[in-house]
Amino acid sequence: MKLLFASLALSTLSGVPQAYAQRHQADQDEAFRGRKAGDLRPLRDIEGAIVPQMKRRGADYIGAEYDGGMGRYRLKFMRNGSVIWVDVDGRTGAIVGRAGD
Template sequence: MMMKSFVPLLIAGVSAATLVSPAEAQRRDEHREVFDAMRSGKLLPVREIENRVLPSMHGAQYLGFDFDSGAGIFTLKFLRNGNVIWVEVDGHSGQIIGRSGR
């Protein structure tokens, strides 16, 4: 009798563990879009963009990037002397199009 009530609970627990949050699902979709666009040649690979920007960021710690799929813009994030620096890069051309912070 105890086993019969345990099985549905176990199934419910496993099902809940496999659900992803809407934010995580959106992040996965964005990563897929970026990957597909890079594979098709519409966007430069992230590594190429990083290789263009990182050498100019002397003394800054690279924190990672965000991607705006609608605009095709990568925003690389850095930290230097307690200040956050954002560098916006056109994902199609690799050109730096904006920078904020010091």
């Protein structure tokens, strides 16, 4: 019985990374299309505006993701062992949310 439960749990969890990877790829494809169509600002422009602000606050830049459903870039920073998320509107470049700050 334990073996059956473990097998079911493992098979359920094995689909999670694949689903995440597919969603992540879809978001990246959408960001590419949006950028190419001129609907989204380039990530480099957004990083150029936000990263220096956060560096002045003592945070180190880790990277960014694009959320196609929200049309936002999410920039990730670390400061004193804490993660800080900065959400930026992909169209305007305006900060629309912050967590962990």
